[in-house]
Amino acid sequence: MNATQLLTKSRQMVRSFGLPxxxxxxxxxxxxxLAPFFKVNVATSLSDTLNRFGMNAIMVLAMVPMIxxxxxxxxxxxxxxxxxxxxxxxxxxxxxxxxxxxxxAIIFATPFALILGxxxxxxxxxxxxxxMMIATYVGFSSVAFMCxxxxxxxxxxxxxxxxxxxxxxxxxxxxxxYYLHVLNDLLxxxxxxxxxxxxxxxxxxxxxxxxxxxxxHTKTGTAMTAVGSNPVFARASGIDVDxxxxxxxxxxxxxxxxxxxVYQQGFGFIQLYMGPFYMxxxxxxxxxxxxxxxxxxxxxxxxxxxxxxxGILTMTPSVMNAMIQTDMSEVIRIVASNGMILYALTRKxxxxx
Amino acid sequence: MNSEHGAPLLEMQHISxxxxxxxxLSDINFSLKRGEILGLVGENGAGKSTLxxxxxxxxxxxxxxxxxxxxxxxxxxxxxxxxxxxLASGIGMVHQEFSLLPDSTATENILLNREPLxxxxxxxxxxxxxxxxxxNEMEAIAQGAIKKLGVNLDGTMLVxxxxxxxxxxxxxxxxxxxxxxxxxxxxxxxxxxxxxxAVLSEQEAESLxxxxxxxxxxxxxxxxxxxxxxxxxxxxxxxxxxxxGHIIKTxxxxxxKVTEIAHWMVGREVDSxxxxxxxxxxxxxxxxxxxxxxxxxxxxxxxxxxxLDVYRGEILGIGGMxxxxxxxxxxxxxxxxxxxxxxxxxxxxxxxxxxxxxLDAGLAFVSEDRRGVGLLLDESLExxxxxxxxxxxxxxxxRYLNGWFTWRDQSAIEAETQKYVQQLEIRCVSxxxxxxxxxxxxxxxVCLAKAFAVHPKLLFVSEPTRGIDIGAKSLVLDALRQYxxxxxxxxxxxxSELEELRAVCDRIAIINDGKVFGILPATxxxxxxxxxxxxxxxxxx
Numbered sequence: 001m002n003a004t005q006l007l008t009k010s011r012q013m014v015r016s017f018g019l020p021x022x023x024x025x026x027x028x029x030x031x032x033x034l035a036p037f038f039k040v041n042v043a044t045s046l047s048d049t050l051n052r053f054g055m056n057a058i059m060v061l062a063m064v065p066m067i068x069x070x071x072x073x074x075x076x077x078x079x080x081x082x083x084x085x086x087x088x089x090x091x092x093x094x095x096x097x098x099x100x101x102x103x104x105a106i107i108f109a110t111p112f113a114l115i116l117g118x119x120x121x122x123x124x125x126x127x128x129x130x131x132m133m134i135a136t137y138v139g140f141s142s143v144a145f146m147c148x149x150x151x152x153x154x155x156x157x158x159x160x161x162x163x164x165x166x167x168x169x170x171x172x173x174x175x176x177x178y179y180l181h182v183l184n185d186l187l188x189x190x191x192x193x194x195x196x197x198x199x200x201x202x203x204x205x206x207x208x209x210x211x212x213x214x215x216x217h218t219k220t221g222t223a224m225t226a227v228g229s230n231p232v233f234a235r236a237s238g239i240d241v242d243x244x245x246x247x248x249x250x251x252x253x254x255x256x257x258x259x260x261x262v263y264q265q266g267f268g269f270i271q272l273y274m275g276p277f278y279m280x281x282x283x284x285x286x287x288x289x290x291x292x293x294x295x296x297x298x299x300x301x302x303x304x305x306x307x308x309x310x311g312i313l314t315m316t317p318s319v320m321n322a323m324i325q326t327d328m329s330e331v332i333r334i335v336a337s338n339g340m341i342l343y344a345l346t347r348k349x350x351x352x353x
Numbered sequence: 354m355n356s357e358h359g360a361p362l363l364e365m366q367h368i369s370x371x372x373x374x375x376x377x378l379s380d381i382n383f384s385l386k387r388g389e390i391l392g393l394v395g396e397n398g399a400g401k402s403t404l405x406x407x408x409x410x411x412x413x414x415x416x417x418x419x420x421x422x423x424x425x426x427x428x429x430x431x432x433x434x435x436x437x438x439x440l441a442s443g444i445g446m447v448h449q450e451f452s453l454l455p456d457s458t459a460t461e462n463i464l465l466n467r468e469p470l471x472x473x474x475x476x477x478x479x480x481x482x483x484x485x486x487x488x489n490e491m492e493a494i495a496q497g498a499i500k501k502l503g504v505n506l507d508g509t510m511l512v513x514x515x516x517x518x519x520x521x522x523x524x525x526x527x528x529x530x531x532x533x534x535x536x537x538x539x540x541x542x543x544x545x546x547x548x549x550x551a552v553l554s555e556q557e558a559e560s561l562x563x564x565x566x567x568x569x570x571x572x573x574x575x576x577x578x579x580x581x582x583x584x585x586x587x588x589x590x591x592x593x594x595x596x597x598g599h600i601i602k603t604x605x606x607x608x609x610k611v612t613e614i615a616h617w618m619v620g621r622e623v624d625s626x627x628x629x630x631x632x633x634x635x636x637x638x639x640x641x642x643x644x645x646x647x648x649x650x651x652x653x654x655x656x657x658x659x660x661l662d663v664y665r666g667e668i669l670g671i672g673g674m675x676x677x678x679x680x681x682x683x684x685x686x687x688x689x690x691x692x693x694x695x696x697x698x699x700x701x702x703x704x705x706x707x708x709x710x711x712l713d714a715g716l717a718f719v720s721e722d723r724r725g726v727g728l729l730l731d732e733s734l735e736x737x738x739x740x741x742x743x744x745x746x747x748x749x750x751x752r753y754l755n756g757w758f759t760w761r762d763q764s765a766i767e768a769e770t771q772k773y774v775q776q777l778e779i780r781c782v783s784x785x786x787x788x789x790x791x792x793x794x795x796x797x798x799v800c801l802a803k804a805f806a807v808h809p810k811l812l813f814v815s816e817p818t819r820g821i822d823i824g825a826k827s828l829v830l831d832a833l834r835q836y837x838x839x840x841x842x843x844x845x846x847x848x849s850e851l852e853e854l855r856a857v858c859d860r861i862a863i864i865n866d867g868k869v870f871g872i873l874p875a876t877x878x879x880x881x882x883x884x885x886x887x888x889x890x891x892x893x894x
Binding site: 222239 | 727730731732736759
């Protein structure tokens with residue numbers, strides 16, 4: 001009797017937490033346990049995981065507004081990233097050295113994010129029901145279009161352009177001398193030789209996460225959730241559904257732009273051309289691992305998901321490779337991220353009406 | 354008529370059926386002889402379709418727990434597991450909606466998937482699937498069936514090019530042709546026609562009725578479901594009237610008048626204590642809402658041209674048969690479906706197709722589509738009840754920074770929800786429970802609470818009791834009446850159930866063919882409403 005009760009209770013817990021999440025969490029946990037046996041430093045691993053978490057979390061957060069308004073997963077994240085890249089390149093062109101360049105990049109990325117996001121929103125309003133597929137192609141085609149633009153736009157900072165031609169942007173541009181590690185190094189705490197807590201970057205994310213959480217508690221934020229939950233209900237309650245959806249897409253796009261800038265300051269490079277091409281998939285799978293569904297997501301999903309996903313990315317190359325002497329990390333990353341997306345899409349009907 | 358067999362062709366004994374405790378059929382008994390035409394009439398929801406589904410062994414019935422009682426064919430009990438079994442024993446059905454392939458000819462449709470086949474070398478070598486169709490034989494069978502029907506139908510005509518009447522004939526011919534192929538052991542013996550004349554012109558209907566008589570002379574029994582009562586009287590041998598899942602009357606059609614049938618259909622014994630006995634003083638009240646030349650493009654419920662005045666403080670009922678447009682009125686007036694014409698509320702003309710403006714003006718709507726329009730199924734009761742009031746009237750919000758920043762006032766929302774949970778006796782675990790988890794009746798109460806929370810001047814309530822059990826029904830109706838009396842809110846209630854309207858409303862408008870057919874005080878005879886519903890003028894008494 002007691003045993004069966006325990007069984008049903010644990011089954012309920014598994015169901016509420018989600019089986020894939022449990023498996024991935026256990027996998028990550030076991031990697032941390034195994035690490036010392038293969039002479040992998042746990043402190044360094046943890047530090048790396050936190051670092052990657054901070055770099056990617058805002059791009060994962062960019063999923064939330066669109067999921068809330070029922071536009072589905074933001075596979076069009078590359079569009080927001082492009083806005084961020086434009087902000088970054090303009091900032092470097094203006095050539096203000098040091099941390100100020102980071103703020104300048106955000107300021108210049110914003111109008112691009114608003115305009116591109118608005119257009120993207122208008123497009124998604126015309127393809128209700130097929131948002132995610134259209135979004136994927138919006139992302140892909142905008143990347144292709146920008147491949148041409150990066151060559152043609154009249155940038156001329158010698159640190160950015162091809163050396164031999166003197167025109168056209170390079171594929172990777174270093175942020176050194178500009179905003180490299182501005183957030184990473186802000187208020188950072190070193191514990192021991194191997195562990196660094198990137199306080200500034202985590203605080204920056206916390207600020208954005210709080211802002212989005214607060215927004216979802218306002219009148220407009222409430223309307224956004226209702227539009228995603230049942231657009232017909234929202235319309236019958238006098239909500240302009242298309243306006244709210246557009247707003248959510250603009251927000252998501254802008255978060256994507258800020259997200260890539262945070263990523264660049266940690267990573268050290270601005271990646272142009274095909275760089276944004278596959279950026280959407282890790283962010284999408286992270287929020288899904290965090291327990292979000294196609295039309296429900298919370299800030300907690302973002303935090304848990306980013307931590308688990310980035311944790312696995314950090315740990316598999318070091319631990320798994322030391323263990324089986326082959327490079328398995330890429331395989332596991334692809335299996336985990338694509339598998340997660342597949343899993344979430346098959347559960348779509350369960351989450352909707 | 355039934356000389357060669359002792360037992361009747363079909364006998365249904367003590368048939369009963371409930372959907373999750375909601376009794377929709379109880380103790381249905383009738384029998385049908387060879388060649389007899391039985392007219393089955395009743396309001397929407399009287400149980401006609403459910404009865405036919407039981408006869409056919411439809412999946413829907415098995416999945417919801419089967420049925421009680423027994424069906425006898427030729428005196429032997431049968432229990433069909435699937436419609437295919439029913440077909441095998443010679444029962445055919447023609448549905449209200451056509452199930453035909455538009456780009457195939459009549460002949461192809463008649464024999465679809467039952468085509469006579471010719472063997473060829475290829476099929477000898479590679480199996481049955483490579484048989485070819487025997488077109489001559491197909492033509493012959495199709496023509497045989499059409500001839501039996503006694504109509505003129507070109508077998509080579511594409512369905513998409515046919516007038517509706519011919520489509521109907523094609524469907525019937527398909528049922529008839531089944532005896533020529535191997536499916537039926539003894540050929541077609543019983544044909545069920547579910548409102549076949551609803552879409553036909555008068556002339557087409559006439560030739561269909563003639564065809565029915567021809568079939569009956571050949572010994573095929575017919576169950577004929579129709580809302581056109583005169584047809585029923587003209588063509589049927591026996592008339593069976595159903596209401597609320599019971600058989601009210603079974604009698605030979607000779608000498609029966611349309612008025613009598615209409616009375617049996619709608620006139621149930623009403624508990625007089627439940628009746629709304631107030632007399633509304635129309636002289637002392639002004640018009641609050643005026644609909645002028647309203648048209649609404651709502652699929653299946655088209656409103657063509659409605660002129661209607663609603664008086665301040667009254668409860669106006671809107672009734673009519675399904676598909677006549679009664680549901681289109683509130684949906685159009687609230688901007689949910691494309692509409693045109695004029696809506697004048699409190700002396701001001703309101704823009705149509707603009708839900709926000711209509712809500713701002715003080716109108717509210719409880720939709721008939723509870724799950725689709727009425728509720729956020731995956732959100733809490735609190736959200737469901739507070740959301741509209743929050744968005745339209747800025748209730749339940751805390752303001753900061755000069756009102757620039759708003760914040761959901763969780764405690765106010767909870768208090769309001771708690772209030773309605775108690776007032777309307779909404780049965781739930783907590784106010785945070787998702788609306789999806791409630792029963793239909795409780796969901797309906799949540800919809801009402803949502804509308805009440807807006808404190809509207811005029812409330813449209815559409816099909817408030819659809820799909821909920823009797824206990825919840827009376828609670829919902831009482832809540833509406835009480836709300837009207839206490840806050841003076843004008844209520845326009847749309848319902849398919851006439852007795853419900855008569856119990857609650859002051860006046861009842863009957864909609865027919867997208868127009869207001871007539872308005873009578875709720876105290877009028879129910880037979881008069883019944884006549885209006887089927888589009889017949891009422892003689893002024």
